Amino acid sequence: METATQTDPVLRVEGLSVAAGERAVLSDISFDLHPREILAVIGESGSGKTVLARALASWLADPLRVTGGKILFRGKDLVKDPALARRLAGREIAYVGGNPAGALDPTMTVGAQLVEKLRAVRPDISSAEAKRKAIQLLDAVRIPAAAKRFEEYPFQYSGGMMQRAMIVDALISDPPLLIADNITQPLDVTVAAQILKLMRDLNHQFSTAVLFICSSLPVACDASDRVMVLNQGRVAEMQPPAALIRDPQSGYTRKLIAELPRLWDETTHAPAEERGAPVPVLSIRDVAKAYRIRRRGEAGLSVVQAVRNVSFDVYQGDNFGVVGESGCGKSSLMRLLTGLERPDHGEIVFDGADVGSAPASKLREMRRKFQLVLQDPYGSLPPQWPIGKILEEPLKIHGIGSAAERRERARSVMNEVGLPDGYYNHLTGGLSAGQRQRLNVARAMILEPRLLIMDETLSALDQTEQGKLLDLFERLQAQHGFTYIFISHDLTMVRRVCSRIAVMYLGEVVEVAPNERLFFDPGHPYSRALLSAAPTLEDRRYRPEDCLLEGEPPSPIDLPPGCAFASRCPHAFDRCRRENPVLVNRGGRALAACFLNEPASASLENAHA
Amino acid sequence: MFVLRFLVRRLLQGVVIVFLVSALIFTLLRVVPGDPVRLMAGGMAPEALIEEIATEMGLRDPIPVQFARYIGGVFRGDFGQSFVRPASGAAVGGASFDDSTRGERARVLTLIAETAPMTIQLALLAMVFALMIALPIGIAGGLNPGRWPDRMALYLSSIFVSLPNFWLGIVLALVVSVKWQLVPSIGYHGFAYTILPAFVLAIEIAPFLIRTLTVSVSGVMAQNFIDIARVRGLSWGQIVFRHALKNASVPLLNLLGVQFSMLLGGVLVIEFIFDYPGLGLLTINAVMQRDFPLIQGIAIITAAAFVLINIVVDLAATAIDPRLDY
Numbered sequence: 001m002e003t004a005t006q007t008d009p010v011l012r013v014e015g016l017s018v019a020a021g022e023r024a025v026l027s028d029i030s031f032d033l034h035p036r037e038i039l040a041v042i043g044e045s046g047s048g049k050t051v052l053a054r055a056l057a058s059w060l061a062d063p064l065r066v067t068g069g070k071i072l073f074r075g076k077d078l079v080k081d082p083a084l085a086r087r088l089a090g091r092e093i094a095y096v097g098g099n100p101a102g103a104l105d106p107t108m109t110v111g112a113q114l115v116e117k118l119r120a121v122r123p124d125i126s127s128a129e130a131k132r133k134a135i136q137l138l139d140a141v142r143i144p145a146a147a148k149r150f151e152e153y154p155f156q157y158s159g160g161m162m163q164r165a166m167i168v169d170a171l172i173s174d175p176p177l178l179i180a181d182n183i184t185q186p187l188d189v190t191v192a193a194q195i196l197k198l199m200r201d202l203n204h205q206f207s208t209a210v211l212f213i214c215s216s217l218p219v220a221c222d223a224s225d226r227v228m229v230l231n232q233g234r235v236a237e238m239q240p241p242a243a244l245i246r247d248p249q250s251g252y253t254r255k256l257i258a259e260l261p262r263l264w265d266e267t268t269h270a271p272a273e274e275r276g277a278p279v280p281v282l283s284i285r286d287v288a289k290a291y292r293i294r295r296r297g298e299a300g301l302s303v304v305q306a307v308r309n310v311s312f313d314v315y316q317g318d319n320f321g322v323v324g325e326s327g328c329g330k331s332s333l334m335r336l337l338t339g340l341e342r343p344d345h346g347e348i349v350f351d352g353a354d355v356g357s358a359p360a361s362k363l364r365e366m367r368r369k370f371q372l373v374l375q376d377p378y379g380s381l382p383p384q385w386p387i388g389k390i391l392e393e394p395l396k397i398h399g400i401g402s403a404a405e406r407r408e409r410a411r412s413v414m415n416e417v418g419l420p421d422g423y424y425n426h427l428t429g430g431l432s433a434g435q436r437q438r439l440n441v442a443r444a445m446i447l448e449p450r451l452l453i454m455d456e457t458l459s460a461l462d463q464t465e466q467g468k469l470l471d472l473f474e475r476l477q478a479q480h481g482f483t484y485i486f487i488s489h490d491l492t493m494v495r496r497v498c499s500r501i502a503v504m505y506l507g508e509v510v511e512v513a514p515n516e517r518l519f520f521d522p523g524h525p526y527s528r529a530l531l532s533a534a535p536t537l538e539d540r541r542y543r544p545e546d547c548l549l550e551g552e553p554p555s556p557i558d559l560p561p562g563c564a565f566a567s568r569c570p571h572a573f574d575r576c577r578r579e580n581p582v583l584v585n586r587g588g589r590a591l592a593a594c595f596l597n598e599p600a601s602a603s604l605e606n607a608h609a
Numbered sequence: 610m611f612v613l614r615f616l617v618r619r620l621l622q623g624v625v626i627v628f629l630v631s632a633l634i635f636t637l638l639r640v641v642p643g644d645p646v647r648l649m650a651g652g653m654a655p656e657a658l659i660e661e662i663a664t665e666m667g668l669r670d671p672i673p674v675q676f677a678r679y680i681g682g683v684f685r686g687d688f689g690q691s692f693v694r695p696a697s698g699a700a701v702g703g704a705s706f707d708d709s710t711r712g713e714r715a716r717v718l719t720l721i722a723e724t725a726p727m728t729i730q731l732a733l734l735a736m737v738f739a740l741m742i743a744l745p746i747g748i749a750g751g752l753n754p755g756r757w758p759d760r761m762a763l764y765l766s767s768i769f770v771s772l773p774n775f776w777l778g779i780v781l782a783l784v785v786s787v788k789w790q791l792v793p794s795i796g797y798h799g800f801a802y803t804i805l806p807a808f809v810l811a812i813e814i815a816p817f818l819i820r821t822l823t824v825s826v827s828g829v830m831a832q833n834f835i836d837i838a839r840v841r842g843l844s845w846g847q848i849v850f851r852h853a854l855k856n857a858s859v860p861l862l863n864l865l866g867v868q869f870s871m872l873l874g875g876v877l878v879i880e881f882i883f884d885y886p887g888l889g890l891l892t893i894n895a896v897m898q899r900d901f902p903l904i905q906g907i908a909i910i911t912a913a914a915f916v917l918i919n920i921v922v923d924l925a926a927t928a929i930d931p932r933l934d935y
Contacts, residue, residue: 090842102833121842
């Protein structure tokens with residue numbers, strides 16, 4: 001690495017073109033990458049980002065192939081010399097992908113695979129030396145108890161830890177070039193923020209040049225020294241982040257920046273809090289659900305507390321949001337709300353009746369009034385059924401109307417959600433993800449429910465499609481008076497749509513507040529941490545350095561006493577580790593579960609806000 | 610600790626399974642038509658004598674009483690005595706109804722202990738042959754999905770599957786043993802007599818193994834960690850032999866367990882054709898002679914063997930893939 005000076009690029013790409021058959025995927029890409037530099041590549045899906053990453057890693061699969069240009073790694077052309085490219089793979093040019101979950105062999109320990117990889121590219125290193133280095137690096141990426149974790153299997157790692165392990169895997173051979181392809185994509189925002197920080201640190205420590213591929217402009221700008229914008233396989237422009245935001249050169253970049261939703265912009269349209277009459281449609285009181293699981297190597301069962309002490313009301317015409325990171329109990333809560341599972345205690349009152357204890361026949365009747373729309377646009381629709389049949393099924397189940405009336409009804413909801421009438425007899429195979437979610441919404445609303453529960457309904461869709469569906473939801477709400485519950489991890493979506501928002505952490509609701517209040521005056525340190533980690537180009541109201549501690553949520557098994565967030569909270573004090581705070585009214589229908597909100601410590605809270 | 614708990618749990622489950630199987634076999638044998646005493650005593654024996662023998666043997670008691678008596682013996686390790694076979698050897702026919710030598714009938718456990726090792730030897734050799742055929746073909750097929758090794762695996766499996774085993778047995782015996790005199794067959798006078806029947810069985814099993822292997826190897830090869838292993842710098846050999854085959858071996862292992870159990874329990878046709886003195890031949894004769902105690906004994910022992918093989922297979926699978934938790 002000493003040989004590479006600041007003037008010699010590690011990687012120089014000249015006029016690189018890649019095609020799939022006859023269709024050009026990348027055209028005439030040129031850039032330099034210097035040691036210690038982080039170059040971000042951004043663009044929407046289909047812009048060729050991942051193809052570029054794979055071309056540089058010499059990992060193009062049929063029908064993709066390089067049709068022109070050079071990839072010069074320290075002056076040697078990898079396109080001309082595939083044998084050299086193969087030798088460099090994993091040793092000099094490291095790659096980290098966006099899917100850490102399946103990246104290692106599930107049947108071998110993480111440590112064994114790290115050693116195997118290092119010894120595969122550097123046979124001169126002994127096993128003991130490789131192990132020492134692996135543990136040292138696991139420690140460097142802040143995996144707790146690295147020596148113990150070294151002996152564990154991939155399935156015992158969480159997503160965030162696995163991504164750290166993959167970064168170790170990439171860096172263990174001291175590569176001068178690291179290709180990071182969407183590495184924060186599957187991670188929760190607070191974990192993603194840590195990974196980005198980690199990558200920056202490591203980049204300084206090991207002088208690695210990083211090509212950082214990413215689909216979010218804010219993340220790219222946060223992480224890099226220069227940003228390259230790709231549009232339909234061509235370089236739209238390349239600038240340092242600050243200049244790019246201030247003075248975008250291409251129309252495409254300007255459009256990207258303009259489309260970005262903003263969290264704190266005063267002009268952001270946030271739904272007013274009290275739209276309907278203050279009559280609760282759904283009232284949840286002190287609901288809890290625990291699952292009993294068997295853990296390997298242990299006698300007896302462990303208790304996973306998936307949902308604890310959850311209480312809130314959803315009012316007629318509300319857009320109620322439930323946000324939180326993966327594993328916080330959002331989906332368990334959804335299963336309880338829809339009666340798919342029964343709570344251990346507490347009640348879920350919908351329309352005057354308790355969903356949690358209703359007998360099966362009553363529950364089916366009640367389900368006409370509350371419907372669920374799921375996240376996965378593919379798995380949630382039967383592939384062998386024509387669209388009309390899918391839509392008529394709920395009517396049949398509830399014995400509504402004659403065959404002709406049902407068909408009429410199906411056609412009318414198709415029209416309402418914007419599916420062409422001609423699709424009535426089509427199978428779902430040809431539908432896009434957005435159309436599938438429209439169909440899912442149509443299926444849910446054909447029974448004319450009062451409440452629609454949207455479990456991550458929009459997360460599989462891109463920005464543009466999300467916007468169209470949100471408009472649709474708004475129109476349907478105006479026409480039918482629906483009440484929505486949006487379960488989501490996406491703060492910008494929630495900011496745009498929801499009137500009131502509940503924040504969940506480790507199975508508990510830690511804060512319930514109206515939209516404006518949550519984003520401008522959050523009452524719980526975890527809400528602040530979430531806001532501080534949200535990807536946005538705006539000036540942050542909450543800085544990650546102040547709000548975010550290292551680490552991931554503790555396991556919901558064997559919870560410690562006291563506040564669940566205490567282990568990651570920068571403000572935690574003795575009392576937080578002894579007793580668990582309950583939701584306390586902060587005025588204006590905003591509730592938060594934090595001791596800092598108590599009058600005695602109010603001054604302390606102000607100091608940190 | 611994990612292994613111990615696993616073994617205790619599975620063995621207890623196994624006892625329940627074997628008990629249920631014996632109860633079922635016992636009841637069915639007594640419900641279906643065919644009176645063993647009539648067969649033993651012969652068609653000419655007077656009705657009164659048959660009733661007398663039957664009552665003396667306890668065959669006219671209610672079925673639960675008979676079963677309780679029988680299972681009590683089994684728990685003490687006594688599977689009873691054959692109705693038909695004398696301790697000396699050859700089966701006796703029906704003519705001698707005034708048989709005075711009832712006490713010298715062969716013990717069921719002895720009969721099984723004599724024949725089971727023969728069948729185990731046959732089954733093991735058949736598995737070895739089957740793996741020798743299936744491993745190269747199946748792995749090559751799985752590594753090259755859609756290309757010629759894959760198609761060859763499919764065609765060969767189709768051919769193997771369509772060869773009736775009795776036909777193949779007879780043809781091979783004629784050609785290999787009689788005409789070419791390469792290996793002996795028919796009867797048993799040494800290890801060489803196992804080779805031909807084992808080969809016929811291997812041809813019968815191999816298609817299943819090949820199919821499972823091609824599917825699981827190609828499935829594993831399509832997984833992310835294999836795809837990414839090359840970019841991580843692992844060599845082709847490491848990827849295939851250390852990762853792909855290890856991951857693909859669990860479905861194969863499960864299939865091997867099932868196939869081995871089936872071989873132990875029912876190589877009836879092949880043992881019959883080759884006159885191979887194993888459990889299968891013993892079973893056929895026992896059924897034809899309505900030899901209740903022998904049929905029950907064989908059923909219980911094979912059921913127990915099924916259970917044990919399954920436990921071993923599951924334990925081995927957990928050792929390969931620690932995510933599996935039975």
